[in-house]
Amino acid sequence: MFLFQYGTEIIVHSGEHLILVIISLAIAISIGLPVGIFITRQPKLAAPILGLANAIQTIPSLAIFGFLISVPFLGGIGKIPAIVALTLYALLPIIRNTYIGINSINPAIKEAGIGMGMTDQQLLLQVEIPLALPVILAGVRVATVISVGIATIAAAVGGGGLGVFIFRGISTVNNELILAGAVPAAVIALSADFGLGLLEKNLTKQIANKGKFNQQIGIVLGIITLIIAGLIAFNYQQVPAKIIIGSKNFTEQVILGELLAQHIENHTKLKVDRRFNLGGTFIAHEAVKAGKIAGYVEYTGTSFTTILKEKPISDPESVYKKVKEYYDQKLKLAVMKPLGFENTFAMIIREEDAKKWQIKSLSEAGKYSPQMKAGFGYEFLEREDGYPGLSKTYNLKFANIKQMELGLMY
Template sequence: MADLWRTVSERHVELLNALGQHIEISLIALVLAVIIAIPLAVWVQTHPKVAAVLLQVTGVLQTIPSLALLGLLIPFVGIGTVPAIIALVVYALLPIFQNTYIGLQDIDPSYEEAADAFGMSRLRKLFKVELPIALPVILSGVRTAMVLIIGTATLAALIGAGGLGTFILLGIDRNDASLTLMGALAAALLAIVFSWLLNLLQKVNWKLSVSVVGIVLLGFAGTQVYNWATAPKETITIAGKLGSEPDILISMYKELIQKADPDVKVTLKPNFGQTSFLYNALRTDKINIYPEFSGTVLESLTKPTAAQQKQVAAGKNNYPLAQQLLAKQGLRYLKPMAYNNTYALVVKASFAKRYQLKTISDLAKIAPSIRAGFDLEFIDRQDGYKGIKQKYGLQFKVDSMDPSLRYQALDRGQINLTDGYTTDAQLRQYHLVALKDDKGLFPIYRGAPLMRNSFAKHHPHLVTALNKLANHITEKQMQDMNYAVSVRREKAATVAHRYLVRHGLLKEAR
């Protein structure tokens, strides 16, 4: 509990920002779901067959896994709040539509007859009789949808939409239970508060309820307009993949950019997600810069010919080819850092000693007893598990797991082999050994800022600033910085600033 309070105290500003993002996404999704579902439910009152179909459709939509739905939306609407809101609206439709339909269907026929006897029009009867009577049931559906939205909105952090899910992902990635608990508790409390408010509105006059909701929405809209009007002339968005290392790198980018141009606002989106999310976000102008590695460029983002692949066989400098192929896509790949953050197969030091394991080839003698835990991206890559099967002739019993959990599983003995990177702090933290890639499967992974060519042309001074990192940072230095963030729980920005100052890349203000 003491750790939780300390974390809340240290990160209260970040928590408030994430809370605001979470509320914004949730309210927009709820309003859109209400606007769609309630009129639709009113219309189908006289079309029972259509109502049955729509109930089935909304029910099926709610069964689609949220991550799958987000992934399906990315090619069409990009990354960020838009796909998150669309997904949340999809999940909220069923309870609102179903409760509105049932609430209107269950109205006592005598009330309908009385309204008809008074000569009320269809529209007047709806607003004066039917909706007021069905309102408690409708609001119950809205309340259910609100709780569902707030809970599901934590996944918005996976595609750069922010919210309280950021802390949950960060806590899992860094094995920090207090961060995860802070995000989860904040989301739960938010759901309780909104549920209570909607329950309160259910007990008062429906006109007053609508007025209160309208005032809240107008206030929210006014705040958004004010923020838009007072925003700085230019905002540069820098995103990073999951993990402490991308978090450190984007913090360095931010400091270097702000030093070069103090007038721009730099927004960081850490723990943005997998490579495909970031790449699509960059191509669709949702973000401006993110750190990428040459091996990933050639394996996942471009299609080198067979001849080009032979030229950059494992162990050879593949950065020039990566830069060349990205240029054809209208992207600028800046100068790379010194370290090679390549893949590695990792085991516990005690396990390596027991079976005399030094190279990946040594695993052949115990392959049947190996239980591996790899992340999904590694399993599906030619320079990952596919390549291990082809080049080394090795096959293991493999469990797929989130990258942030695999080292913990290895430490607890739930698996005895996993994939990692040569700069991972966990190698030091858990006393692990990276087996030598004796057949040269893994290519070189040199990292550098990636941006659109148009952005680079309009910001040559920022390109110059970011190129200061070229040929800096060794593998040991990166591993030490990762250790400081992941294990010692220092802030990534603090670690990044310390490195820049110590190595003369940034002058500390006096």
């Protein structure tokens, strides 16, 4: 039943995932291989270049995606920033293994080549790269597995891929959706690693036969080119969207985004490209500010405290007015009329605890809060009108507070 319902989506998002991984790997190899060769010729630059590549890989992936939103040309939301981020993460194993592979060749072999009158280029192409190829391909295998895993985060910036299922599953507490993204991603990673392992063994055996080696390299590159072309053609068969609507990464936002998208499609001739689950307020705000999405549903209280950096006030009309003026004058963004509903938070505890302590209100919960562990979303913990204000007003002193993804707290 699940496969019948989501089978087509799984194929489409798997195709998107493969496009992201293959293109980013191709770019990473085209950059990483020359850089790795370069630092074997300039040993003094090896440490800083490898250090920089290593530093990039230690940066959390979501932080890279968020940073790229505001970067001109290469940034924004969608597949381009996702490919840029994946390329950055794939560079280290390729550069490092190219450097190690060439430097690990027996110096006597290099000296023999030089003694035969080989130029540096001939020595590189005919001796060093063929002998270092197993180590280089091992680096490509590592980069591939890393890219397949990190590509799931691309869904947070509208890049598509199998992460769409994972974020939807977390938001709706649906394990089937999570598995629909995680299992195909694992299959892709294992298949790619297995395939590259076979390629590594086969090419290593054929290195001595230069003609056959070059022929097989040509065949492999041709197959990869055909796969990329086919996936791109399959992925972009749909009619181009005329307007892009986004949402943040929790259930209410996805529902509001879908309502907005349906309203636009029902009352205009525009086709809506839905870019939901775009991470938190920062990513959605930067996306609309950069013109990467046409709009999303925002909360005036969130804008007032997070974007305007103002102290919270309780008058909704005053908040709306100040937010609208700021967006109009400072950000050149239009704030539409309110949708007519109030977003109110409520604290949830287990029924047995409520009965045991006879708790019916937040005021009554304060007395027993030291015996409780609590979980809240990231933004709620940071905002002054979130947990800091709530705990001060109701004297809440929880024994332990966890920052959690909203979909996992339930």
